Amino acid sequence: MFEVFKYDNGPDYPESGLFRIIKNGKIGYANAKGRIIIEPNFECAYPFKGDFAKVSDNCETEKDGEHSTWKAENWYQITKDGKRFEK
Structure with a gap:
């Protein structure tokens, strides 16, 4: 099982048919x-x-x-099948 990622004090909104989930901290x-x-x-x-x-x-x-942001130096894009998008 998994838990639904929380956003704006509620469950994540589906975008493009998918919503974020959390499992084992990821x-x-x-x-x-x-x-x-x-x-x-x-x-x-x-x-x-x-x-x-x-x-x-x-x-x-x-x-x-009450807000938070993510900071990272190595952002990248993935496709809907989970593959890294290479330009």
Whole structure:
């Protein structure tokens, strides 16, 4: 099983048919039926925008009051099948 990533005090919003999940402290993606589509392997992962999502394997969370942001030097894009997008 997995837990749904929390965003804006509630469950993550589905974007492009997928929503973020957490399992063993890592972030991945599941579809509307709850099927894991991309195994949780990322420390930071943004929602999909179209066919791509911005992810990182090594990042830090910085708190700013009630909000937080992710900081990383090695962001990259993945496709909906979990493969790294190379330009």
